Amino acid sequence: MSDHKATVIDGKAIAQTIRSEIATEVRRLSETYGKVPGLAVVIVGNRKDSESYVNMKRKACAEVGIKSVDTNLPEDVSETELICRVHYLNVNPDVHGILVQLPLPKHINEEKVLTEIALEKDVDGFHPMNIGKLAMKGREPLFVPCTPKGCVELLKRSGITIKGKKAVVVGRSNIVGLPVTLLLLKEDATVTVVHSGTKEPESIIREADIIIAAVGQAMMVTIASPCPYCLHNECN
Numbered sequence: 001m002s003d004h005k006a007t008v009i010d011g012k013a014i015a016q017t018i019r020s021e022i023a024t025e026v027r028r029l030s031e032t033y034g035k036v037p038g039l040a041v042v043i044v045g046n047r048k049d050s051e052s053y054v055n056m057k058r059k060a061c062a063e064v065g066i067k068s069v070d071t072n073l074p075e076d077v078s079e080t081e082l083i084c085r086v087h088y089l090n091v092n093p094d095v096h097g098i099l100v101q102l103p104l105p106k107h108i109n110e111e112k113v114l115t116e117i118a119l120e121k122d123v124d125g126f127h128p129m130n131i132g133k134l135a136m137k138g139r140e141p142l143f144v145p146c147t148p149k150g151c152v153e154l155l156k157r158s159g160i161t162i163k164g165k166k167a168v169v170v171g172r173s174n175i176v177g178l179p180v181t182l183l184l185l186k187e188d189a190t191v192t193v194v195h196s197g198t199k200e201p202e203s204i205i206r207e208a209d210i211i212i213a214a215v216g217q218a219m220m221v222t223i224a225s226p227c228p229y230c231l232h233n234e235c236n
C-alpha cells in the first residue's frame with residue numbers, strides 16, 4: 001500500500017486558467033487570421049443530462065470567444081438525416097470542430113455517425129482513426145477525448161509526475177475508461193484496468209498511485225482512499 005498523503009486537486013482553479021489561455025489563443029487567431037473558431041454542438045432528443053452538458057459546452061464556448069453553432073434535432077430524427085447534418089457541418093467553413101452529444105437514441109447507430117465526422121473536425125476524438133492512433137506507439141491522434149485529456153491535464157498541472165506511476169483505471173467505457181487508459185500509457189504510467197469482470201478489484205486499487213474512476217456508481221472508489229491521486233468521474 002502507498003504511504004503518500006491524499007492530495008486535493010483544485011479542478012475549478014485549473015479549469016479557469018485553461019479557459020483564460022484558450023480565450024487568449026482565440027483572440028490571437030481572430031486578430032491574425034480574421035477567423036473565429038466555430039464549434040458545432042449537435043444534440044438529438046431531450047435527455048436532461050445531455051441538455052445540461054451541451055448547455056455547459058455552449059456556455060464555455062461563449063466565455064472564451066468560440067462561436068457555437070447549435071444544432072438541436074428531435075428524438076425521432078432518422079440516422080440518414082443526422083448523417084446529412086454531419087456532412088453539412090463537415091464542409092461548413094465556419095465550423096472547425098464537430099461534437100455529437102452521446103448517447104444517441106437507440107434507433108441510431110452511434111458508430112456509423114461518429115465515423116462520418118471529418119477527421120480534422122473530430123474534436124471529441126471518437127473517430128476510430130483518432131482512437132486507433134491514440135492506441136498506437138509513435139502515432140499521435142489529431143484530437144484526444146476531452147474527459148481523459150482533462151484528467152491527465154489536472155495531474156500535470158498539479159505537478160504530479162505520471163511516468164513510472166502505478167495507475168488504475170476503474171471502468172472501460174469508450175468515452176472515458178478506454179481512452180484514459182491509452183493516454184496514461186502514452187505518459188509512461190503502468191496501467192491496470194479494473195472492470196465488472198475483475199476479480200478482487202480492491203486489492204488492485206489499493207496498490208495504485210493514481211486512480212481514475214470512470215464508472216456510473218457513486219462510492220465505487222471509497223475502497224481506494226489510500227491512493228494519493230484519485231480522480232473521480234462518474235459519467236460512464
Ligand SMILES: Nc1nc2c(c(=O)[nH]1)N[C@@H](CN(C=O)c1ccc(C(=O)N[C@@H](CCC(=O)O)C(=O)O)cc1)CN2
Nearest residue numbers: 053054099100101102103124146147175232233234235
Ligand atoms: N460527445 C460527447 N458525448 C458525451 C461525452 C463527451 O465527452 N462527448 N461525455 C459524457 C457526458 N459529458 C459531457 O458531455 C460529461 C459528463 C460528466 C463529466 C464529469 O466529469 N462529471 C463529474 C462531475 C463534474 C461536476 O459535476 O462538476 C463526475 O461525474 O464526477 C464530464 C463530461 C457522455 N456524452
